Amino acid sequence: MRILSLFGGKSRRNVRRPGGSSGGHALPDEPFATDLRSNLDKLGKLFPDTLDLTVRRLQIRATGEDAALVYIDGLTDKIDIHTGIIRPLLMETGASGELPIEIGRMVRIYGWNDLTVAVLKGSSVLLVEGSDEAIVMRTGGWPQRDPTDPKMETSLRGAQMGFVETIEQNVAMIRRYLPDRELKFKNFNVGRRGNTQVSIAYLEDVANPDILRELEDRIGRLDIDLIINTGELAELIEDNPYSPFPQLIITERPDAAVSQIAQGRFAVLVDRSPTVLIGPASFVSFFQNIDDYSTRWSIATFIRMLRFLAFFISISLPAFYIAVTSFNFELVPIKLLITIGTYRGTVPFAPFIEAAFMELTLEMIREAGVRLPSPIGQTVGIVGGIVIGQAIVQAGLISNIMVVVVAFTAISSFILPNLDMVAAVRIIRFSLMAAASLFGIFGLLLGLMILVGHMISLETLGTPFSTPFAPMRFSDWRDTVVRSPLWKLTRRPLGAHPVQTRRQGDNRRKGDG
Amino acid sequence: MKRIARKLGVALLSLGPLTGCYDRVDLEDASLSLVAGVDITEDHRTMSYTSIPVFSKAEKKSQELKVVANTQRQGRGKLDAFTVGSFNGRKIKVIALSKRFVQETPDWFRYMDIYFRDGRNPITPRVILFDGKLDQLFFYHSPSQPMLPLMLMGMIKSASDRSESVATTLQELHRQMNEEGQTPFLTQMSIKQDAMIDGTSLLDHQGRYVDMLSMPETVLLRVLQKKTGESVGFTLRLPPGLTGSSGEADWVSISTERVKVKIGSAYAGGRFKFSVHVRFSASVVEKLSSLDLDDHQREAELACAEELRDKFEALIGKLQQKKVDPVGFGIYARAYHYQRFKQVKDNWGEAFGQADVQIRVSVAFADEGSVK
Secondary structure (H helix, E strand, O other): OHHHHHHOHHHHOOOOOOOOOOOOOOOOOOEOOOOHHHHHHHHHHHOOOOOOEEEEEEEOOOOOOEEEEEEEHHHEOHHHHHHHHHHHHHHOOOOOOOOOOOOOOEEEEOEHHHHHHHHHOOOEEEEEOOOOOEEEEOOEOOOOOOOOOOOOOOOOOOOOOOOOOOHHHHHHHHHHHOOOOOEEEEEEEEOOOOOEEEEEEEEOOOOOHHHHHHHHHHHHOOOOOOOOOHHHHHHHHOOOOOOOOOOOEEEOOHHHHHHHHHOOOEEEEEOOOOOEEEEOOOOHHHHOOHHHHOOOHHHHHHHHHHHHHHHHHHHHHHHHHHHHHHOOHHHOOHHHHHHHHHHHOOOOOOHHHHHHHHHHHHHHHHHHHHHOOHHHHHHHHHHHHHHHHHHHHHOOOOOHHHHHHHHHHHHHHHOOOOHHHHHHHHHHHHHHHHHHHHHHHHHHHHHHHHHHHHHHHOEEOOEEOOOOOOOOOHHHHHEOOOEOOHHHOOEOOHHHOOOOOEOOOOOOOOOOO | OHHHHHHHHHHHHHHOOOOOHHHOOOHHHEEEOOEEEEEEOOOOOEEEEEEEEOOOOOOOOEEEEEEEOOOHHHHHHHHHOOOOOEEEOOOOOEEEEEHHHHHHOOOHHHHHHHHHHOOOOOOOOEEEEEOOOHHHHHOOOOOOOOOHHHHHHHHHHHHHHOOOOOOOEHHHHHHHHHOOOOOOEEEEEEEOOOEEEEEEEEEOOOOOEEEEEEHHHHHHHHHHOOOOOOOOEEEEEOOHHHHOOOHHHOEEEEEEEEEEEEEEEEEEOOEEEEEEEEEEEEEEEEEOOOOOOOOOHHHHHHHHHHHHHHHHHHHHHHHHHHOOOOOOHHHHHHHHOHHHHHHHHHHHHHHHHHOEEEEEEEEEEEEOOOOO
């Protein structure tokens, strides 16, 4: 323990300033030598057997000094290096004393740690004979893809462009929507090895500074090797990881992210990940979709209500079926009871076994469909639909009614717009089924009460999760179960505690105006 | 994590003492009695009947059983011996009482005690009185009718929706049995060509069977009770002097749009006086004569009102003669003349028999139909 604290004790609390150096290898930062040859020897020792490390020695024509350009082949843009650095250095005579380099972003560094980070992140470093400083030039050009339409969050009217794996491009996409000086990005480097750039995007005059501090604190405190995806960051910083509910929204849509930023929330961008984290997220925000605002308000309201109904059906319908068929059949109207009874009569399993079996099958079919490549994925549907759906009923193993119930729950869960909420629904459904199989309707209601109690006590970035229902904020109800006409939404929702609440003026005059 | 585990542990432990799965009965393992029946044997022993739906591929969709038992609960125990699943009465929809049982068992209502005392039993089943032996009803299988419970429920519902019958629930019967100012009434059924509703049985305060009302009379009763559901229809005969036609074409049918009943009460000369004013707003739906309603609307309305008044008077006369008050005039008497009512409250039927009931009926045509 003592030895550890000598070397890495400091790095347990890995708070870094933007552009800070890597702490992963815990090397004391060593300055460059003035002698180019010994610098290159040292470089060779730092990067042994690195095939893609390129060291180009050249003589700068303007000054006549020897120099070496260091970069990693695959991570850099060759055209930039050839035409922007090597050619001018070799050709230009340079009158001003400045090095003739045609690259926009240049930084001087003085130590080996900075050099390592810069080179490994795709910059080129120029070491010059007789100088104890090096010049870092941003020449990043790693493999990347063009923005495509979002795969999971498709939209009918929204932009057909999703986030990509490069944070600079993602920042650009957000800026395109919000060309506002108040749009701020706060940068962090997370991960001792991964050194991932993480940015918090927010509107400084709208977003609440306390929540920002909380978010900064949580991200800053992370001490981790590597973050590969946004989901990992979400799990590390969310308030209650034991809750079934997601407490932060993960989106791949720039327009969705921007609309949340405009409401005073925070978006966390993670380099190398095509999704963005949004917080604080309330329960209702998982039922909102960017399309809601671009369709007419009446139909958007109808769809919102449908989603809440679907949420309720999809968590409680199988549990209700179990409760009603094994405990409380006096609740069922007589004709329906006789119909259910006729089908149940031939089934050899108790309702809970029957329901659990079918729901598990459904989950398996769904999971199989997600991972399989699409040509094979279709067979899953056929096997699931025909073999399981039809054959199982004909064989008398499962009742027709149960298949109807499962199909209903599945369809209901499909119309929820957020994947994480769908996952939560699946877990809650099984717990409620277990409760109903033990205590009937009483168990179902007990389960729902525990769920509501949990939702009320749940927090997201220190703010209530169930806002605007608990605590009641009636002014926010305009954009919850109903989506009021846009001109009525004159104030930002109070759930995110914005410091500036006025969103728009009166955009619809009364009378003939 | 430890904290969570501890919390979970406490939660699970606290679930332990709750009533758990031991009262779990899967639907298909239960023998749900949907119709219960009570009859008496020749030697005056009570018999329990039941009808249970069969949830299997069997040809017959329901199973009907009867046992001799002293009480309903004892009957349940005996019936359990016959059934595949565990017998229970949680979903009873109809209770059928035989006419003989009601006539010959003094204080028969105490046999219904189990429905009120045991909270698992429903108090909403419809109570019917069957004119005949219950064997007839329970072992009757009409090929053109659904299974017994569905058939009974359907018949009661459709007839009472048209106000041609009453739909007395067990809870309502309980109220009527204990109500001083009203006498109980039940749906009466029998099997003639097929199962059919006869009308309404009238019981006295002690629950003894007194008489019955036909279905047209029941309509009038429901009007007086202010319990007409949808509109009710009457087919009336206009006087030949008005229509100017032969007797066969005097008929007119009206369907009520709105019915208003006003009951006033008074006490004079040692007896109660009730003045009933029934106002119908009705549309003419059928007319056989060539009477021009535009010219003679007033006369036709008056003729209808007179005809209806005669019917109401006949009904009241019948009730008074039998000393039963299913309308609930006693409730008005108690409300407005409590001191007087107190003196007769132990036998309101008798007092009602001597009361003076004046009926006024007015009819207004709201609509004369689409053709002239």
